[in-house]
Amino acid sequence: MTEDERPTPVKLDAQARKAQKRRNLWLALALFAFVFLVGITTAIRLGDADLGSDGGLYWRNDPQSDSQPMPELPSDQESPEGEAS
Amino acid sequence: MSSTDAFDFNQMETRPATAGDYVQLMKPRIMMLVVFTALAGLVAAQSVSDVAINPVMAAIATLAVALGSGAAGAINMWYDADIDAVMKRTSTRPIPSGAVPRDEALAMGLIMSGVSVLLMWLASNALAAGLLALSIAYYGWFYTMLLKRRTPQNIVVGGAAGAFPPVIGWAAVTGSAPLDAWLLFAIIFFWTPPHFWALSLLAHKEYAKAKVPMLPVTHGAAATRNQIFAYTIFLAPLGVLPALTGLGGLVYAIVSAALGAAFLMLAWRVWKSDAGDAGAEPESLKRAKVMFGFSIFYLFALFAALIVEHGFGAYLAIPGVA
Structure with a gap:
């Protein structure tokens, strides 16, 4: 792209610039409000949650894992038949 | 596609938007x-x-x-x-x-x-x-x-x-x-046609200009007045129904019955008028306008009665209703 092909920046008059600034401020406020609302709902949900139970803060793959221990893996001495060379 | 497609938004004059515009x-x-x-x-x-x-x-x-x-x-x-x-x-x-x-x-x-x-x-x-x-x-x-x-x-x-x-x-x-929630849905659903058609009787020329097929444009004002009255005949008792399921108490029953009767009377007045016809009497247009305004009040009042009963402890059970 040569220098002549560059897009000319739009020149805003004072009124348009003022309106743009005002819009930007409202957008910033709206974003802040959204973050605040998400934060407050999260805080309330965490406050109401029973974090001590299985369905607590962290997701668990197997809620029964405490009562059903993982089966023991075969030891190195008992190698499966047919695999020994 | 309508003739309104010819409207060119790129050629129109612009002005800085205010917060009010948004x-x-x-x-x-x-x-x-x-x-x-x-x-x-x-x-x-x-x-x-x-x-x-x-x-x-x-x-x-x-x-x-x-x-x-x-x-x-x-x-x-x-x-x-x-x-x-x-x-x-x-x-x-x-x-x-x-x-x-x-x-x-x-x-x-x-x-x-x-x-x-x-x-x-x-x-x-x-x-x-x-x-x-x-x-x-x-x-x-x-x-x-x-x-x-x-x-x-x-x-x-x-x-x-x-x-x-x-x-x-x-x-x-x-x-x-549950059913009670869908009952409230039904009230607004059957309220919308008489509410909106009352307005369209007043603004049907505008809709015709924009080629929007509102009922008075496609079927005429008389058919619209018939439909308004028919929907209101159905709406008035439907509005009272929450009082019979126990959702609405005594306050709701009185408000919905009284306002339902008034709505029905206003719809009947519009039905008997020539509102929406070419060369309609100013009195007829006034009837449609009054009905449109009242329909908004009707819906607000019905739901306000529910809020007052359930939110402010004004619920009085109707004897014989569960």
């Missing part, structure tokens, strides 16, 4: 009604089901409904900008008046839709969020883009969009949508 884009008057009916559903659900919702969560859920309504309004204004520019009543809206570019209105509508559904989900549950998403899509896409310019039954079918809020409010509290 508020107008969200159709604040419709938003008020939506929020009010959602709030009534929310308050009634807490009282009837004995399930309490955290007040902050309830406020955020209500805000989500308001944002969802605003989002649907913005999408509607984006799509309907060409016909809004043609009709005098809507020509001063933010897009046809050159304050807000169309693309900006669409972006605002889509972003607000996402934000509102997400907030509803966070503050309540998936059912309420799903119903909110459905109602936005119903109004913004199904009614605005498919029905409005195709069929004179546009507002009958499209009326469901405005009927969702009490069900959403109810679902936000309980996570379910």
